[in-house]
Amino acid sequence: MEAIIADFVPPMPAPAPRRPSAIGGLLRARRDVLSIFPADAYRRQVFTTRLPGRLILVANAPEVVREVFVTKHDTYQRKSRFLEDALRPVVGGSCFIASGDDWAERREAISPPIHPSGLAQFHTCYVRAAEECAERIARADGPVDVAAVFATAITRVLLLAVFGDGVPPEEAETIAATFTAYQDAAEVVDLLGLMGLPDVLGWLTRRRANRLAVALRGRVARLIADAGPAGGTPLLRALRAAHRADGSPVLAGERLLDEVVMFLLAGAEGAAITLTWTTMLAALHPATADRMAAELPAAAPAFADINGMVFTRAVVQESMRLYPPVAVFARQATQPDRIRRWDIRTGDIVLAVPWLLHRHEALWEAPHAFRPDRFLGDASRRRPRFAYMPFGVGPRICAGAAFGMAEVMVFAAILFRRFRFALAPGFVPRPNCRLALRPKGGMTMLVSAR
Numbered sequence: 001m002e003a004i005i006a007d008f009v010p011p012m013p014a015p016a017p018r019r020p021s022a023i024g025g026l027l028r029a030r031r032d033v034l035s036i037f038p039a040d041a042y043r044r045q046v047f048t049t050r051l052p053g054r055l056i057l058v059a060n061a062p063e064v065v066r067e068v069f070v071t072k073h074d075t076y077q078r079k080s081r082f083l084e085d086a087l088r089p090v091v092g093g094s095c096f097i098a099s100g101d102d103w104a105e106r107r108e109a110i111s112p113p114i115h116p117s118g119l120a121q122f123h124t125c126y127v128r129a130a131e132e133c134a135e136r137i138a139r140a141d142g143p144v145d146v147a148a149v150f151a152t153a154i155t156r157v158l159l160l161a162v163f164g165d166g167v168p169p170e171e172a173e174t175i176a177a178t179f180t181a182y183q184d185a186a187e188v189v190d191l192l193g194l195m196g197l198p199d200v201l202g203w204l205t206r207r208r209a210n211r212l213a214v215a216l217r218g219r220v221a222r223l224i225a226d227a228g229p230a231g232g233t234p235l236l237r238a239l240r241a242a243h244r245a246d247g248s249p250v251l252a253g254e255r256l257l258d259e260v261v262m263f264l265l266a267g268a269e270g271a272a273i274t275l276t277w278t279t280m281l282a283a284l285h286p287a288t289a290d291r292m293a294a295e296l297p298a299a300a301p302a303f304a305d306i307n308g309m310v311f312t313r314a315v316v317q318e319s320m321r322l323y324p325p326v327a328v329f330a331r332q333a334t335q336p337d338r339i340r341r342w343d344i345r346t347g348d349i350v351l352a353v354p355w356l357l358h359r360h361e362a363l364w365e366a367p368h369a370f371r372p373d374r375f376l377g378d379a380s381r382r383r384p385r386f387a388y389m390p391f392g393v394g395p396r397i398c399a400g401a402a403f404g405m406a407e408v409m410v411f412a413a414i415l416f417r418r419f420r421f422a423l424a425p426g427f428v429p430r431p432n433c434r435l436a437l438r439p440k441g442g443m444t445m446l447v448s449a450r
């Protein structure tokens, strides 16, 4: 079975024919960030591009990733202006894009309620949303865009976790669809911001993006108001309860809204995308789907069952290696620095690109091949620590990584035990990286009972 898996290379964009010029790269990047990398980007340790007024350095070796994201966290903790501009209308000043003391305070407030030690309390949310999702898929008459179905279903998990089961299921659909529309609008406009270039074309799209952001925040603000000042789930109450030394709340009013919206969006996006790519891999490689189904419990898994789903976890990890939901991390230097032989000035951009690191020829055997077995046993311990970063690394590592992994595993258990997935005839999956690595045009599948 391993030999078959080793031969299977799932869809990826062709590398750029040669190193593109800065402007050529920019134009390609507007369509798809992944298409700018030439073949040697999968071999190099550090490389740079110079744009008017700024250097962009790609940290493409585990030691350099550690230097930027861990050792020099203070210098590189600030997210790129591109990401800040793209997300601020919708998540406000949330932990996801904050920096400095504000980030530290928000991060400390949001982490305890989703700490790995308390995840069992959310298990019923995962199971309920996954079963609703399975019913919806079972009712479908014809091809299903699983990317859209999963986006709604995972948003439903977060709504259940934050607001409880009083929120109607349709709310998840509205929020997920509005966010997708927002991203489509915001991404088109703001990529030029990454390079610090003026955006002359985008004001109409920006107006549309802002309208969607206002609608989204309004919906979530109503849900918070409906929960009442002291009510809601333990998660919502814990967010409200975080206090400073002087007794004032860390999260109230707009700041609370920022973090709840961020939970709904950042929390749903990564997991829904992971599930989508994993389902595509299961569809393209039926031997893997069968091997997963063989280890999955016949009924919905109990929380304790998740640890026993060893091969399914390896498939999910391999899926996040090949299709990291956040495929590019961009940070701006907040003070001058030096990395290897390059002088970094304040405002220069340093990138870590999981898409490249996870497929780096010096770090992975047959890097583009689908081999879940590379995550079994102690294989991961033999690899450099910073070669694999689907959740980021260092102090800004995803605060919901364990939550996200647990929900993906519960969905995988329920869906892959019950269904066989196949790509709809004529549908070609196309990885497309803008803010996140999503399949362009969704992921249209035919689903049958197993």
Ligand code: HEM
Pocket: 095, 096, 097, 107, 110, 114, 263, 266, 267, 268, 269, 270, 271, 272, 274, 325, 326, 329, 390, 391, 392, 393, 395, 396, 397, 398, 399, 400, 401, 403, 404, 405, 408
């Ligand atoms: C499979 C699912 C998920 C994936 C792949 C994922 C991935 C990521 C990544 C790559 C980052 C950025 C790290 C950086 O820029 O350095 C991040 C940040 C974050 N994620 Fe997740 N995430 C997932 C699920 C979740 C969930 C379920 C939650 C909340 C319930 C969550 C909350 C956050 C927060 C709060 C941050 C900001 C952390 C900070 O800047 O301090 N994520 N996530």
